[in-house]
Amino acid sequence: MRQNNIRMIIAIPLAASVLLTLLGCPKANPKPFIQFSESIQELRTGADAALTINDEENQERFIEQTAAASLTSEGADVINNLMLTTDPRDPFAWHMEKTPLFMKSQSFRSGVYTLNTALVKYAELLKELSSPELLSTEQFDDLTKDLNANLGSASTSLGIKDAGKELAIFSVAATEILHTYLEKQRKDALLEALKENHDNLQELAKRMQHAVRLATSNLNQNYTDESGKLIEILADPKTKDLNKKKDQVRKLVEINQRYVHRIAVMQALHESYAALPRVNSDMIKLVENPKFGASTLKEIFENGKHLKNLHDELVKAEKPDGDTKEGEK
Amino acid sequence: MTPIKGITEQEEILNTLINQKADCYKLVVTLKMQNETTEADEVKKKALVLSATIDDLLGKSMDEWVVDTNALLNDLTIVNNEIKAAIDQINKALKTAENVVKFLKNIDKVIDIASKILL
Numbered sequence: 267m268r269q270n271n272i273r274m275i276i277a278i279p280l281a282a283s284v285l286l287t288l289l290g291c292p293k294a295n296p297k298p299f300i301q302f303s304e305s306i307q308e309l310r311t312g313a314d315a316a317l318t319i320n321d322e323e324n325q326e327r328f329i330e331q332t333a334a335a336s337l338t339s340e341g342a343d344v345i346n347n348l349m350l351t352t353d354p355r356d357p358f359a360w361h362m363e364k365t366p367l368f369m370k371s372q373s374f375r376s377g378v379y380t381l382n383t384a385l386v387k388y389a390e391l392l393k394e395l396s397s398p399e400l401l402s403t404e405q406f407d408d409l410t411k412d413l414n415a416n417l418g419s420a421s422t423s424l425g426i427k428d429a430g431k432e433l434a435i436f437s438v439a440a441t442e443i444l445h446t447y448l449e450k451q452r453k454d455a456l457l458e459a460l461k462e463n464h465d466n467l468q469e470l471a472k473r474m475q476h477a478v479r480l481a482t483s484n485l486n487q488n489y490t491d492e493s494g495k496l497i498e499i500l501a502d503p504k505t506k507d508l509n510k511k512k513d514q515v516r517k518l519v520e521i522n523q524r525y526v527h528r529i530a531v532m533q534a535l536h537e538s539y540a541a542l543p544r545v546n547s548d549m550i551k552l553v554e555n556p557k558f559g560a561s562t563l564k565e566i567f568e569n570g571k572h573l574k575n576l577h578d579e580l581v582k583a584e585k586p587d588g589d590t591k592e593g594e595k
Numbered sequence: 596m597t598p599i600k601g602i603t604e605q606e607e608i609l610n611t612l613i614n615q616k617a618d619c620y621k622l623v624v625t626l627k628m629q630n631e632t633t634e635a636d637e638v639k640k641k642a643l644v645l646s647a648t649i650d651d652l653l654g655k656s657m658d659e660w661v662v663d664t665n666a667l668l669n670d671l672t673i674v675n676n677e678i679k680a681a682i683d684q685i686n687k688a689l690k691t692a693e694n695v696v697k698f699l700k701n702i703d704k705v706i707d708i709a710s711k712i713l714l
Contacts, residue, residue, distance in 0.1 A: 367654050370653075412700070466667065483606065483610055
């Protein structure tokens with residue numbers, strides 16, 4: 267009787283196991299998700315670095331404009347604006363008559379960073395969900411071993427002979443079913459996350475591209491003011507010293523090179539964000555069919571690497587030996 | 596030139612103002628080179644007014660961007676929580692399986708003790 271029961275116990279999970287295997291549940295390939303996660307982190311770093319430079323230049327421009335305005339007869343408002351006021355009913359609230367751009371751009375940068383962080387988190391969770399560590403073979407091997415040891419000794423205690431082999435098959439089948447079931451659950455969860463988030467990613471891509479374009483306009487605003495000031499100095503007819511003129515031209519050439527480089531960073535950011543919805547679509551196809559060749563994943567990964575290089579060069583150009591280019595400000 | 600996809604009217608106005616400011620600076624140079632200093636100063640004043648207007652418009656656009664993004668941030672947080680829940684569920688299932696094995700191990704011990712008494 268006991269032997270028959272054991273056979274029943276073995277037969278059911280074995281049949282279920284065969285069924286699940288026939289249904290097919292290939293493991294999710296974690297590599298694209300790792301690449302995606304790395305690229306998104308590069309995007310966050312690149313965007314934050316580009317926006318930080320804008321903030322610093324906005325602040326510098328504010329200082330310069332306020333100081334210049336304080337020398338004029340209409341400078342009273344500009345000077346008074348420097349004094350913050352508080353709310354009598356709220357001692358923690360402070361107020362500035364006219365919030366300068368650098369303060370707005372700082373809060374804008376913080377908003378961009380927060381949204382990027384949500385995207386980084388999304389990419390990391392997808393990576394975790396696709397990671398082989400989540401359902402490691404070792405974990406299931408240990409489970410099978412434990413199950414074998416327990417059932418084996420129990421049957422011996424109960425005096426059932428020769429049941430060890432069948433019980434071992436039972437334990438392997440049981441853990442395989444669990445493994446297959448969880449593998450399917452993992453794949454379903456991945457697909458659901460990717461599909462459910464597709465509209466959000468499309469919206470995010472649009473918003474981030476908008477943010478990058480705004481930051482580029484901010485860059486252009488700062489550049490034209492800096493460049494405008496320098497070409498005016500160069501055009502001063504009173505200066506006749508050729509070497510001085512050469513220095514001024516050299517400075518303008520350097521500023522132009524730096525500007526072109528920063529525009530390239532902005533463009534790489536804009537293109538990377540534009541690629542996000544396509545990447546998400548390709549990841550859906552990839553989970554559904556592991557043989558699918560997702561070219562966009564390579565594209566965003568290459569963009570991420572390109573962005574990192576541009577960003578590294580930019581940092582080097584902006585901060586030689588760790589200092590800002592004070593002389594140019 | 597083809598406009599970039601998705602660019603808004605407000606952005607186009609902003610960029611046009613920046614270009615006009617650049618034109619002002621160039622005109623200042625031309626006037627200075629012709630020794631028309633009074634006119635050059637007038638144009639420069641215009642450039643500074645334009646710069647302040649651009650700053651205002653940039654600040655306004657940035658403020659609007661931050662406000663408009665809040666809802667999206669909430670949606671993303673919800674999706675992230677759902678993925679985390681899925682991971683937790685898988686981990687929980689694994690933990691349950693381990694607990695079942697532990698439970699069997701305890702039953703095993705009881706059977707072992709009982710069988711010794713029965714013998």
